[in-house]
Amino acid sequence: MNLTRWSVRLPGGQRRASASSDRDPGPTPSVPASRGDIPEERIAHEHAGHEHLAVHDVLGHLPALVAIGYGPGHRLGYLSRAYTEVFGPRPTGVPAHQVMPELxxxxxxxxxxxxYRTGRPRTVKARKILHHPASSAGSTEPRYYTFVCAPIRESEDLGRQLAALTLGETTTAAATSTPTTASPVTARAVGTAGAVGAGGGVGTVGAVGVGGGSAGSVGGAGARTSLGLSSLGLGTFASLRRSTGASDVCGVLVFGAEVTDQVRVTERLRESERRQREAAVTLQRSLLPQKLEQPDDLRVAATYQPGGADTAVGGDWYDVITLGGGRTALVIGDVMGRGMRAAAVMGQLRTAVRAYARLDLPPHEVLQLLDGIAAEIDAMQIATCLYAVFDPSEQSVTYASAGHLPLMVRSADGSVTRPEEPGGPPLGTGGWMHASGTLPFPPGATGVLYTDGLVERRDRDIDRGLDALAKTLSGATGTPDVICSRLLRAMGVTPEHDDDVAALVFQLPQREHDSAELFRSASLDLLGGAEAASSARAFTGGVLSSWRVGEDVRDMGVLAVSELVSNSLTHGHPPMRLRLRRTDRRLTVEVTDADDHLPRRRQALPADESGRGLAIVASIATNWGTRRTPDGGKAVWCEFPLREG
Known part of the structure; x- marks a missing residue:
């Protein structure tokens, strides 16, 4: 709300308020050449009239709710027309609590x-009022006002001036015990403010907008009391103040500026932001795994906690990917930034990770590929990622990090490992060769992947958060779901948290008794030669019989071993090894050798004497694949489902 600049012309060449008044001052006399030509009585009379007119017009013409109360009981002395239009007329000279319930x-x-007690102004913002428009009697519409309660201080001239304005009839009314009704002043301007000095001094009131303020003054000789106009976020207010103590406060001015338009705009903006945030949260949740894959060997659980209602959604994400051959990829990442853009980039990166994971590459090679595509997706968005692979045969976790916080592993004895290396810059930077590291992951171990929202706070260093997480993890026991909840609770994550939080917990259980019988492994080193294939077949048949595997699965397993070992003997190099693993769900056959050439399935011609081994394996197994091993060789594997009984 803009307040138009107004001023007053007093006798002696000074300017007077350019608004009309209900009083008719009569013909304007010509201004004498010198002030000494005017009788003192006339000067004093004209002073009083103009001062009365100017202050009356200031309060009456303001498009605001104005009320003035005097004394500790706040005897009503004045109401503006705008006030009476909203709340109706009120009798003057009566304590406010008796006639103004709206206060x-x-x-x-x-x-x-x-x-009144302290002499300091107070403000309340955006109070809702049911407005009764004169044009539609009986109907109501909500309006909003920001109110300022400001002290009115006594001075020799100001007190007399305001008394003449507001209490001229009140004194008589109080003496006769007959309350009168405060007469509103006709408003003729969009917004006005003015001030005069009772002893010939002049004050000015400047126009203000929503970003600033100006002040004028109403003052007497030797004492200046300012009429300040300032902006308070949603509306403009006026206050009467004087830099003295509270002992000279004689009344309180209540000033209410309408801020309905601002409130409604703010509400619309908040609603728009709420809808946008809900859409971003919905998008992000839809891009996260709806149901985590559950590997045979690992127990996994994950949690995602968006930031509070005033926080835009971020780009935190996680994933669990079964790679085949019993191996599992565990991924977590964080796209810096907020809103739909961060969520969209996150979804594209997660899709890319799943595609690259199917290549069964080492973690650092997956990040190398992801680094290139991250710059293509959005070069302006910084993203971090940690990619880890659990290998049940080796009972280890191999990992690589692109600017992400370190993996934490808790051993069965409660000790926590937090490797800092190897690491690398965030995705999309390019020109960096990522590297992989390996940690042992024996039965009873628990691993945690997380985003910075879990450990980072505005009031503490992130290293302290990492230490707190490690300490909490060292004492955390139970299932991954229980550990997830405990970590969030211990780290102070609540629905009002100011950042998104994602955490992924994975655990290799210690299996005993009947459960241990369902998770078995065996291996055989192959020495080469013509007898290697027959030795492998005999070994496989005996092991599968001891594991009480069904006859049909045993026969197909022996056939797959025969083909894979024969291929390795023909095309590979020693050392060669056969591995057999069973879980409660499947049987895995794997053959490794020292040659890094990955075989591929091809269509053999009728006259060909070779090239049918992988085709046979693919036809009898539910899944098969190849990968390079860390020592520079290769592994070829296949899987068969196990049925109960």
């Missing part, structure tokens, strides 16, 4: 008491 409803009456 209590709006919480203004206690505020007025406080202002």
């Amino acid at each position: 209590e409803e709006l919480g203004l009456l206690p505020l007025m008491d406080q202002v």
Whole structure:
């Protein structure tokens, strides 16, 4: 709300308020050449009239709710027309609590008491009022006002001036015990403010907008009391103040500026932001795994906690990917930034990771590929990622990090390992060769992947958060779901948290008794030669019989071993090894050798004497694949489902 600049012309060449008044001052006399030509009585008379007119017009023409109360009981002395249009007329000379219940409803009456006692102005913002428009009697519409309660201080001239304005009839009314009704002043301007000095001094009131303020003054000789106009976020207010103590406060001015438009705009903006945030949260949740893959050997659980209602959604994400051959990829990442853009980039990166994971590459090679595509997706978005692979045969976790926080592993004895190396810059930077590291992951171990929202706080260093997480993890026991909940609770993550949090917990259980019988492994080193294939077949048949595997699966397993070992003997190099693993769900056959050439399935011609081995394996197994091993060789594997009994 803009307040138009107004001023006053006093006798002696000074300017007077350019608004009309209900009073008719009569013909304007010509201005004498010198002030000494005017009788003192006339000067004093014209001073009083113009001062009365100017202050009356200031309060009456403001498009605001104005009320003035005097004394500790806040005897009503003046109401503006705008006030009476909203709340109706009120009798003057009566304590406010008796005739102005709206002050209590709006919480203004206690505020007025406080202002009267302390002499300091107080503000309440955007109070809802049911407005009764004169044009539609009986109907109501909500309006919003920001109120300021400001002290009115006594001075020799100001007190007399305001008394003449507001209490001229009140004194008589109080003496006769017949309350009168405060007469509103006709408003003729969009917004006005003015001030005069009772002893010939002049004050000015400047126009203000929503970003600033100006002040004028109403003052007497030797004492200046300012009429300040300032901006408070949603509306403009006026206050009467003087830099003295509270002992000279004689009344309280209540000024209510309408801020309905601002409130409604703010509400629309908040609603728009709420809908946008809900859409981003929905998008992000839809891009996260709806149901985590559950590997045979690992127990896994994950949690995602978006930031509070005032926090835009971020780009935290996680994933669990079964790679085949019993191996599992565990991924977590964080796209810096907020809103739909971060969520969209996150979804594209997660899709890319799943595609690259199917290549069964080492973790550092997956990040190398992801680094290139991250720059293509959005070069302006910084993203971090940690990619880890659990190998049940080796009972280890191999990992690589692109600017992400370190993996934490808790052993069965409660000790926590937090490797800092190897690491690398965030995705999309390019020009960096990532590297992989390996940690042992024996039965009873628990691993945690997480985003920075779990450990980072505005009031503490991130290293302290990492230490706190390690300490919490060292004492955390139970299932991954239980550990997830405990970590969030111990780290102070609540629904009002100011950052997104994602955490992924994986655990290799210690299996005993009947459960241990369902998770078995065996291996055989192959020495080469013509007898290697027959030795492998005999070994496989005996092991599968001891594991009480069904006859049909045993026969197909022996056939697959024969083909894979024969291929390795023909095309590979020693050392060669046969591995057999069973879980409660499947049987895995794997053959490794020292040659890094990955075989591929091809269509053999009728006259060909070779090239049918992988075709046979693919036809009898539910899944098969190849990968390079860390020592520079290769592994070829296949899987068969196990049925109960």
